[in-house]
Amino acid sequence: MSCDSSEKLSLPEAQEGFLNIVRKLNNSDNLKQFLDWIQWNWLNDCNLKDTETSEEILDAIASDLRSSLPPEAILPSETIRPPAFGKNSDCTQEHTVHVDEFLYDNATVDALCDEGKLARNYCLQCGSFSTRPLTFISHSLSREKLLLIFKSVLPPLDNKIVLDIGSRLGAALFGAYVYSKAAKIVGIEINSDFCNIQNKVIKKYNFQDRIEIIEGNIAHRPDVILSADVIIMNNVFEFFMEPEQQTSMWRFLRQTIKSGTLLVTIPSLEETFSSLQTGIILSEWVQELPSYNPDAAGITLSADEMLEVKQYQIM
Numbered sequence: 387m388s389c390d391s392s393e394k395l396s397l398p399e400a401q402e403g404f405l406n407i408v409r410k411l412n413n414s415d416n417l418k419q420f421l422d423w424i425q426w427n428w429l430n431d432c433n434l435k436d437t438e439t440s441e442e443i444l445d446a447i448a449s450d451l452r453s454s455l456p457p458e459a460i461l462p463s464e465t466i467r468p469p470a471f472g473k474n475s476d477c478t479q480e481h482t483v484h485v486d487e488f489l490y491d492n493a494t495v496d497a498l499c500d501e502g503k504l505a506r507n508y509c510l511q512c513g514s515f516s517t518r519p520l521t522f523i524s525h526s527l528s529r530e531k532l533l534l535i536f537k538s539v540l541p542p543l544d545n546k547i548v549l550d551i552g553s554r555l556g557a558a559l560f561g562a563y564v565y566s567k568a569a570k571i572v573g574i575e576i577n578s579d580f581c582n583i584q585n586k587v588i589k590k591y592n593f594q595d596r597i598e599i600i601e602g603n604i605a606h607r608p609d610v611i612l613s614a615d616v617i618i619m620n621n622v623f624e625f626f627m628e629p630e631q632q633t634s635m636w637r638f639l640r641q642t643i644k645s646g647t648l649l650v651t652i653p654s655l656e657e658t659f660s661s662l663q664t665g666i667i668l669s670e671w672v673q674e675l676p677s678y679n680p681d682a683a684g685i686t687l688s689a690d691e692m693l694e695v696k697q698y699q700i701m
């Protein structure tokens with residue numbers, strides 16, 4: 387087939403050209419990724435069948451996103467700043483693997499490690515057996531944590547407005563959509579490439595009836611904060627700005643979030659504030675709440691992972 391892009395093809399010629407490409411793909415993994423890529427980029431609307439479970443819908447979204455993003459899901463348009471202080475200050479560039487947990491669940495990461503496609507350890511002394519585990523970092527919520535947040539931690543959200551600050555790939559928004567009856571689910575994200583990705587998913591899965599994406603800096607949208615009944619914050623600032631900017635963001639939130647709002651944070655506010663000089667006295671701002679339904683079915687997280695998710699009510 388000629389490469390002249392102005393040449394028009396008949397349908398049989400296009401079909402033959404397509405089959406030629408498919409036949410030349412060197413293995414079934416590449417073929418699957420190629421077909422996923424076509425599905426994601428060219429076949430838009432997806433009519434979810436009533437029989438599809440929430441987990442199957444989230445799996446399908448993650449599979450779509452995997453076909454067009456690298457495993458770390460970090461885009462050229464963003465700068466990740468490894469923190470200099472606090473629990474994550476060991477996340478140096480050489481010793482950290484960024485793997486997006488919404489796209490790759492634990493089982494998939496284990497399989498990639500077993501196949502040698504992802505390393506678990508780094509060598510302390512080249513050529514020796516002296517190794518140390520790499521640090522794995524995700525900038526999205528895992529599907530397991532979404533189940534925990536919306537089925538165990540939070541109360542039923544019927545008629546409520548949920549806001550995810552820094553919505554990135556939209557994991558928390560899609561979790562809220564499939565696991566709750568929230569009336570409106572809003573994501574605000576500063577990076578326009580991530581807004582485009584979220585909007586593509588929303589269109590494909592027909593989530594427009596309840597999900598809205600706002601492109602912008604949360605610091606400029608007190609109106610969005612004031613309209614929310616529930617706010618989700620998954621480590622929004624730590625890897626994305628300097629400590630001084632993080633401090634002013636938290637002071638702005640302290641002044642703006644209205645009394646009665648439920649705030650879900652990962653990690654705890656206590657841990658976040660331990661390496662920042664915010665001057666905020668937590669006991670005067672929030673009250674920690676226990677999980678609404680601690681015995682919810684299907685939670686597979688370890689006790690340590692569950693402890694990372696905290697729920698507070700603004701006083």
Ligand SMILES: C[S@@+](CC[C@H](N)C(=O)[O-])C[C@H]1O[C@@H](n2cnc3c(N)ncnc32)[C@H](O)[C@@H]1O
Nearest residue numbers: 525526527552553554557575576603604620622
């Ligand atoms: C750790 S990710 C959280 C992703 C998502 N909420 C989740 O849980 O899967 C934090 C996101 O916040 C965004 N972000 C950082 N500062 C922001 C700001 N001031 N306003 C809006 N988004 C912001 C970043 O671009 C990044 O995509």
